[in-house]
Amino acid sequence: MYNIQKNTFFQNSRKHVRYISDIDKIKQLSPDERDTLREIAIKYPFRVNSYYLNLINWDDPNDPIRRLVIPHRDELLEWGSLDCSNEKRNTVNSGVQHKYGSTVLFLVSESCASFCRYCFRKRLFLKGNKETTINIEEGLKYIRNHPEVDNVLLTGGDTLMLKTEKLDYIIGQIRRIKHIKVIRIGSKIPAYNPYRILNDDSLVEMLKKYSEPSRRIYLMCHFDHPKEITPQSREAIRRIIDAGIICLNQNPIIRGISDSPAVMKKLWKELTYMGVAQYYVFQNRPTIGNTPYAVPIVEAYRKIEKAKAECSGLAKRIKYVMSHSSGKIEIVGVDSKHIYLKYHQAAKHQDNQRLIICYRDNNAVWLDQLKPVKGFENRYYSEINDSFRIN
Ligand code: SF4
Incomplete structure (x- = not known):
């Protein structure tokens, strides 16, 4: 059997990681934030875990880890499609x-x-x-x-x-x-x-x-x-x-x-x-x-x-x-x-x-x-609508 060489730091450190799908359980968010984000977390499913939450610097509203998993109010804006690559x-x-x-x-x-x-x-x-x-x-x-x-x-x-x-x-x-x-x-x-x-x-x-x-x-x-x-x-x-x-x-x-x-x-x-x-x-x-x-x-x-x-x-x-x-x-x-x-x-x-x-x-x-230059038109263009433009 393959013998896994282990870093001694992790040798005996199994850890239980909890999965959380209810935004109301994220106590680091203020009650106001939870109220605002609840609707979004229902519309586009929310899930995070206790290990990853610990990487967030909650003092920084722009923390990249927070941004990765905590809903943003602009997710409700009309934009794009569910399966844009078909x-x-x-x-x-x-x-x-x-x-x-x-x-x-x-x-x-x-x-x-x-x-x-x-x-x-x-x-x-x-x-x-x-x-x-x-x-x-x-x-x-x-x-x-x-x-x-x-x-x-x-x-x-x-x-x-x-x-x-x-x-x-x-x-x-x-x-x-x-x-x-x-x-x-x-x-x-x-x-x-x-x-x-x-x-x-x-x-x-x-x-x-x-x-x-x-x-x-x-x-x-x-x-x-x-x-x-x-x-x-x-x-x-x-x-x-x-x-x-x-x-x-x-x-x-x-x-x-x-x-x-x-x-x-x-x-x-x-x-x-x-x-x-x-x-x-x-x-x-x-x-x-x-x-x-x-x-x-x-x-x-x-x-x-x-x-x-x-x-x-x-x-x-x-x-x-x-x-x-x-x-x-x-x-x-x-x-x-x-x-x-x-x-x-x-x-x-x-x-x-x-x-x-x-x-x-x-x-x-x-x-x-994108508008192709003459001679480079792509016959697959415009399969999806243009609702995701940034202006
Ligand atoms: S981008 Fe990949 S890892 Fe992230 S939620 Fe979607 S499928 Fe999962």
């Missing part, structure tokens, strides 16, 4: 999204250790959601029947919210499918609740078992801010890396949380030191309720470039991308007149690597709001 269209089976030939998304979890206020999949946490996997076997059957797929991303929700036993079954079944080489696990657990990893040695043992030398498991972490990097999260990541799991980080650019070059630089550097290379920075999707979190493309591009300029080559590999319904689009440049974009991965194979040049619009937050 993920529903790519849903081919129970909890299975298949948009790009070799990659399948398997939505196996319908919960997270806290809910990010800006979540692009908040529809999954609303009543009546049917997009996560109801029948694991059907999803597995779909993957077995598609030999062109060589990598599966387990997501949701947060994959590591599943019980280790269930996750063992799912990963074990996928490992038996010869054409699947890479299994990616999408998770914000190392940031939200590292005790999920520290308290459960069998989770790390199980991941180690399935991360084979020629078929690795990747943990796609989601750290948004350097304040999330604590002794506990470092130790959780250390155990995961020591078990042979490759860790990468991806996060969206969010107003008031990750929209400062200094914060980005610090986050990427700290993560790199821990062995977690930054992979994508996402343009935050214009999801309903996300007005207070939006950062326009031009501003985001400038800030990301500024942060990159002060980092080593490792961080310079970051790609700033938009998960548009027509594909994953990289924002490759901005000048005084134009925004330059390129399909990093397109829903239609023939669009792969295709360049799109649009007129510069400092307020645009999504591709559909």
Whole structure:
């Protein structure tokens, strides 16, 4: 059996982490604040945990950790749509999204250790959601029947919210499918609740078992801010890396949380030191309720470039991308007149690597709001309405 080397500080320190879904139980908020925010916490589900709450500096109303999980009154402003990347269209089976030939998304979890206020999949946490996997076997059957797929991303929700036993079954079944080489696990657990990893040695043992030398498991972490990097999260990541799991980080650019070059630089550097290379920075999707979190493309591009300029080559590999319904689009440049974009991965194979040049619009937050230069028109434009403009 795999022997987990433990930091002596954490050796005997299992910790019970409480989940809280009732905003009235957050006593650090004033009664007035709770009154104002109750309606929002009902409209777009609220969830946090005792570990993460302890990272908040309650004396600072703009504390980034607070902003990440405590509702903001502007979430009630009319803006965006519930499924702005049209993920529903790519849903081919129970909890299975298949948009790009070799990659399948398997939505196996319908919960997270806290809910990010800006979540692009908040529809999954609303009543009546049917997009996560109801029948694991059907999803597995779909993957077995598609030999062109060589990598599966387990997501949701947060994959590591599943019980280790269930996750063992799912990963074990996928490992038996010869054409699947890479299994990616999408998770914000190392940031939200590292005790999920520290308290459960069998989770790390199980991941180690399935991360084979020629078929690795990747943990796609989601750290948004350097304040999330604590002794506990470092130790959780250390155990995961020591078990042979490759860790990468991806996060969206969010107003008031990750929209400062200094914060980005610090986050990427700290993560790199821990062995977690930054992979994508996402343009935050214009999801309903996300007005207070939006950062326009031009501003985001400038800030990301500024942060990159002060980092080593490792961080310079970051790609700033938009998960548009027509594909994953990289924002490759901005000048005084134009925004330059390129399909990093397109829903239609023939669009792969295709360049799109649009007129510069400092307020645009999504591709559909940009006007393409003649000859670069995109036939997938304007699938969603223009209700998420920032003026
Ligand atoms: S961790 Fe991901 S799925 Fe969960 S609330 Fe945050 S953005 Fe949404």
